[in-house]
Amino acid sequence: MKDLAALGLISDFITKFPRKASEAFESFLPEQQLEIIEQLPASSSAILMKRVNPDIAAQLLQQTKSVIKIIKASDPALMVRILLRIEEKARKSILDQLPASLAKEIEGLSSYPLDSAGSWKYDSMSSILAIV
Numbered sequence: 001m002k003d004l005a006a007l008g009l010i011s012d013f014i015t016k017f018p019r020k021a022s023e024a025f026e027s028f029l030p031e032q033q034l035e036i037i038e039q040l041p042a043s044s045s046a047i048l049m050k051r052v053n054p055d056i057a058a059q060l061l062q063q064t065k066s067v068i069k070i071i072k073a074s075d076p077a078l079m080v081r082i083l084l085r086i087e088e089k090a091r092k093s094i095l096d097q098l099p100a101s102l103a104k105e106i107e108g109l110s111s112y113p114l115d116s117a118g119s120w121k122y123d124s125m126s127s128i129l130a131i132v
Contacts, residue, residue: 010036011044022051030056034063042069050078058085061094068097076102080109 014021025048037045037060049057061067083091095103
């Protein structure tokens with residue numbers, strides 16, 4: 001999939017048809033998903049991460065070399081629900097590589113207790129945004 005024309009076509013498909021693209025993406029094997037994520041522009045990978053099963057997204061973020069680029073291209077509130085599925089030590093390692101302001105924003109959003117209105121707010125909004 002290293003053909004630039006093919007990557008452009010796939011990126012356009014993801015942008016124009018994010019729901020269909022994420023459904024197709026989830027049908028691939030994990031190794032194939034990782035290969036795709038690493039070759040796409042960060043903006044396209046961020047669209048997929050927003051829409052795929054958060055557990056799949058968390059696994060991919062832990063494995064990809066593009067993790068920082070993808071997080072930077074994503075909405076921090078949407079990234080929180082994925083990052084919270086990653087073991088704390090690995091999550092801290094990822095956050096340490098981010099610009100301080102972005103890491104602080106993500107940490108702030110993830111600090112809401114799970115049963116609080118703040119937690120409901122960002123988790124529900126990310127679910128609603130993923131549907132749109």
